[in-house]
Amino acid sequence: MRYLVISDIHANLEALERCLELAEGNYSQLVCLGDLVGYGPDPNPVVERTRELARVIIRGNHDRACAGLLDASEFNPLARLATEWTRHELTLENFEFLRRLPTGPVTHEGFEIVHGSPLDEDEYILGPAQALANFRAMSDPLVFFGHTHRQGGFLLSASDRFESIHCSRVLDDKPKTLKLLDEHVYLINPGSVGQPRDDDWRAAFAILDRERNEVEYFRVPYDLAKTQAKMRAACLPEVLIHRLAIGR
Numbered sequence: 001m002r003y004l005v006i007s008d009i010h011a012n013l014e015a016l017e018r019c020l021e022l023a024e025g026n027y028s029q030l031v032c033l034g035d036l037v038g039y040g041p042d043p044n045p046v047v048e049r050t051r052e053l054a055r056v057i058i059r060g061n062h063d064r065a066c067a068g069l070l071d072a073s074e075f076n077p078l079a080r081l082a083t084e085w086t087r088h089e090l091t092l093e094n095f096e097f098l099r100r101l102p103t104g105p106v107t108h109e110g111f112e113i114v115h116g117s118p119l120d121e122d123e124y125i126l127g128p129a130q131a132l133a134n135f136r137a138m139s140d141p142l143v144f145f146g147h148t149h150r151q152g153g154f155l156l157s158a159s160d161r162f163e164s165i166h167c168s169r170v171l172d173d174k175p176k177t178l179k180l181l182d183e184h185v186y187l188i189n190p191g192s193v194g195q196p197r198d199d200d201w202r203a204a205f206a207i208l209d210r211e212r213n214e215v216e217y218f219r220v221p222y223d224l225a226k227t228q229a230k231m232r233a234a235c236l237p238e239v240l241i242h243r244l245a246i247g248r
Ligand code: ZN
Pocket: 008, 010, 035, 060, 062, 147, 149
């Protein structure tokens, strides 16, 4: 079985469609780690497309905020503004759909999915401090997480050796492959589809291959100018428009 794992789409339809196009015919199930909306200009089409295709979706903090389940005053002013804009845009049906999204962790066919971390759906796993605390608490040896918008992850070997998984310079259409070893435990971040923050503007996703026991990390360029033009037309903040181009 091959699973397409996506996260942090953030209402970027061009990025989502490009990822789906590249992965087409190369997976049998779609799994989504949350943050379908917030920041980007296409919340409704992104919710509808993801909903139509995904076998399992969990909620992210922006989904909660846009669906009125989280007080957006905790967000920075730009994220708050985008949240308010999204709330007005969402159809009632999509708003209700986001409201009902399950909370991670969710165990799915032998691996676990979370938005932030296994311990806390809002935690950012950015380095060894957070990763190690979560490794100690994990019951599944393979967890997919998002929220940081940084492709890569962490592993802990049977002999307690800690390693960061780096994905810099993944080539277009040529994935970086990570072999999963039985005795290791993994925290894997597929990266962000719609708003990468790892200094690479290209849309990110991952594919888990259960037969080969591998994770493949992909990056793909998309029609960034089109997304940015839609954001401008929607009067979304210039800082949010600019950050897409620098992957920050
Ligand atoms: Zn996010």
